[in-house]
Amino acid sequence: MEKIGAILVIGGGIAGIQTAIDLADSGYKVYLAESTTSIGGVMSQLDKTFPTNDCAICILAPKLVQTGRHENIDILINSSIEKIEGTPGNFNVDLTQRTLLLDHNKCTGCGLCAQECPIEAIDFFNEKLSNIAAISVKFPQAVPLVFSINKEKCIGCGICKGICKAKAIDYELQNELISLNVGAVVLAIGFDEYDPTPLTQFGYGKHLNVITSIEFERILSASGPHSGLIIRPSDGIIPKKIAFLHCIGSRDRKHRIEYCSSVCCMYTAKEAVIAKEHMNIIEPTIFTMDVRAYGKDFDKYIERAKDEYGVRYIRRRISSIKEIPESKDLKVYYETGNGKIIEEIFNLVVLSVGMQPNHKAKELARKLNIQLNEYGFCKTETFAPVETSRPGFYVCGAFAAPKDIPETVIEASAAAGCVNVLLSEARNKLVSKKELPVELDVSNQPPRIGVFICHCGINIGGVVNVPSVVEYVKTLPDVVYAEDNLYTCSADTQTNIKEKIEKNQLNRVIVASCTPRTHEPLFQATIREVGLNKYLFEMVNIRDQCSWVHMHEPEEATAKAKDLLRMSVAKASQLIPLQEQEITVINKGLIIGGGVSGMSAALNLASQGFEVFLIEKEEILGGFANKIYRTLENDDIQEYLKDLIKNIENNQLIQVFKKAKINSISGYIGNFTTNVTYGNNNKNVDLEHGIIIVATGAKEYQPKEYNYGKDQRIIPQTEFENILFTTDKVKTLNSIVMIQCVGSRNEEHPYCSRVCCSEAIKNALKAKEINPNIEIMILYRDIRTYGFKEKYYNLARENRVIFIRFDEKNPPELNIKNKNLKILINAQDLGELEINPDLIVLSTGLVAPIKENEDLAKMLKVPLNEDKFFLEAHVKLRPIDFATDGIYLCGCAHSPKDLRESIAQSNGAAAQAVKILSAEKIVTSGLVATVIEENCIGCGSCLEVCQFNAIELIKTERTFEDITMTIKKSHVNPALCKGCGTCGVQCPNSTIIIKHFGFEQINAMISALLVQD
């Protein structure tokens, strides 16, 4: 059956958004079905994100806008799936789009209706902490920005209908059944927060000052119910003492929630830190079992929370909470080490609720014939982390397992990567590409500026005297045409603008309306359609900067609008057409590292028909996976590895270079050249390729601790694993001690290696299986079996593996007396213990190969983090790419991770790479810097500030009469330049032009700020 180049993505949270963008950018049509009225998901509700404290909506909003205006993404809001039939590559989808009682194509999002609506409804976006109108938008940055009517609350008074200038409201609109034909389906339905009402001991829903972490998140938010002021529900007073309780609806077998929700430890630390940042008088206390800060740079965040912000951690699970009736304060009871019960009073208690399967998961799974796992999340396999049980259906994000945002984004790209493999033959079949007229040459024309001023219904016109602004603008120099529009952004106005441009021979256009952040691309596209270069456009924001912020001063607002327009006209007359660079792409990839990550990425690319060069420094492929036999879940790694290597070596499109060393890398996105020496005979070759994937992995820490290397009875986990899976030696042993965090979470390596807890438990279980009588003790600081791995922690305890916690300040000590091993440990709650094992197994961490990474980073011109792992472009939303375009990252080169996570990230890296490889040409922005060469003194100041390696000093020979000398000139590579403009300021000779934001343009605006007499 013919494969369809379209994909249905179900769920418009960050997972669905990322998959949709990745696929739409790779030549597919995407339908993004969202159950609510806006995309954005839970991330849009968050205040900040860990571990960088980035503002969530700041980093999410550009993605929302990008999705909303992508020509190959159709967002289907308020919709639910009815059924999907067919085979992989060709599915028929039926979905229902529920009516909003207004036409979302007509609604301009002006918000007039909500201002006039007399009925209040609960604001679910604010977690019911505030009210909104019965006709409302989900949140201010919603995409699409359309209002919807709360059917249950609406009294049908008709006020909104009467006031809506766009005539969007129609109470009679019915639900719509939509049929789609797609090649693949991606499930990204996310999760539900756990509702702690059943845990009556905490009194949620009964005690006013017991709230959930997501409610607290809204309280923290500047756009939340109290504008970021932290006040408690009972009396609106700032709570001085706040208690955070971990593991609410997680790690709770009594309530049949066995798994760990993976994110709560970190978001709690973040909420505590942010609360403290907001109001210094707040004293946060976190009650916890284990602190699971297992991700990249997480442990450092926890340490900062403790040391810099004074967040108090108490390792206790709280048994109950009582409310003090008069003050509504809360009494919290917990036990100390010596069995004493302590009672402490808090002003507010925040329950760190876990992630539950989406309440719609079961029904959807039944409808779509998808298997769920034992906890109700989507079932996946270790070696195929984003594939569901139904071929052609993929999954990403929290629907597969609880996870944080970066991992969600990684999986979202991975899902796109797998869809690419399935549908590559149907690529570019259903995407639309506009044919545009040839650009007019306006270079010799004097400026002829046209100005279009928007009333935005009455949003602008209700305050600003728009007609008087139009009359004023007509008097300004170079303005040959000006008019006002009810809605400048509406479809009919676009036609009108085009007509006016042609009729009046306009060569510069200004729109005065709302924000260029959302609307500039629309108008740029409009003027381009009649042959004007899109950079001959300026936008003035007289809504957000005039009518809405000076609502009660119409004269001032009007005067300001005139000033802003005068400044804009001054700039517009200085605008010049800018050219976007087209770069031809070499559609071959270079992958550095032949471990599981590198090989997975290579196979993904090759199965779409792209040639791949795979660089491996060793003589064999497989990397670290060669040392491990089974996963925690008991999957056979060696079997998988054997298949993977066979597939790589048999693939005609993959060229493997073993014993290879990279000597140099030059070029830029689409056009790299890499020099490699390889093989036993040190052959040398120049490889040309369009992208690079870094998959260099990590290595095992070589312990200096515990007499390692001097006593054969002290071995690392990998060696123990080898013994377990290849010998019977364990049968002869009586007792084993495993020591966790050897070479992790210390001064030298202040991060968690993420995999060691699981490795220890896996090996302990295997040892118990071989020799049930063996005594195993695991000495640990925190057991970090996040997600579904928690099950095996419980299983180990059931199998009488003994877990003993020690404090970082008091690590276990080793004594060897009369050849007997003796471990002394100061155990929490148990006091001093002495253990005499036959074997000591060290859970050694993963470390970055420092020298190799530093050398490679220099050649790639990409950064490393403090621990010498590669540093991605953005910790939260760009975990796979580097800031330098065309270079991607996966596996343990990014940070320690397990096989499942490495495989996901490598498919994600492949998906990012395919965006470039599948394009014949890529276009870069015209907003770049350029150097006026004759004035450049070659000082190199600009190089120092450029974060994108876009500038190089080019040596040229110049002859002055008899003397020839070498001089240096800066050159900006427009393919690499991001247009920030920092170099232009740094240049001591002011000889770098920042296009569109140059000296002439900005100075023209400044000079026009005051009315010239």
Place this chain on the structure above:
Amino acid sequence: MSVLISKEKKVKNKEFHPNILCFCCNWCSYAGADLAGVSRFQYPSTIRIVRVMCSGRVDPSFILEAFKDGIDGVIVTGCHIGDCHYLKGNEFARDRFERFQKTLKLFNLDKRFRLEWVSASEGKRFAEIITEFTNQIKELGPLRLI
């Protein structure tokens, strides 16, 4: 540059409506100003925003240019440190303007210039900063150059 020396002349005129130039970066503070709008946070109509891609683009010469023209105050806003869309542009801005502030002090103009960080979610903060800076400029009175 002696023309740029501001004469401290306190005008106790409540009607004084300062003209303030405000640079906003495209990614954070401009979005913060947008959110102030969407949220209808009211602030004095004293500022005129010039959008740039990054606070690192703002050349100190622009500020001098503004004062030379008689603009009463200049405020440059960008992403919080660590949040820069271009990784470090705001750090360069910070370093430059820390030095530049010393130069302005020589001309008695330092109180008329300010550098602030505003995130895309801080609409309220944007409004508050503008209100506060406006009051500060009002206190200083109109810029008089000798």
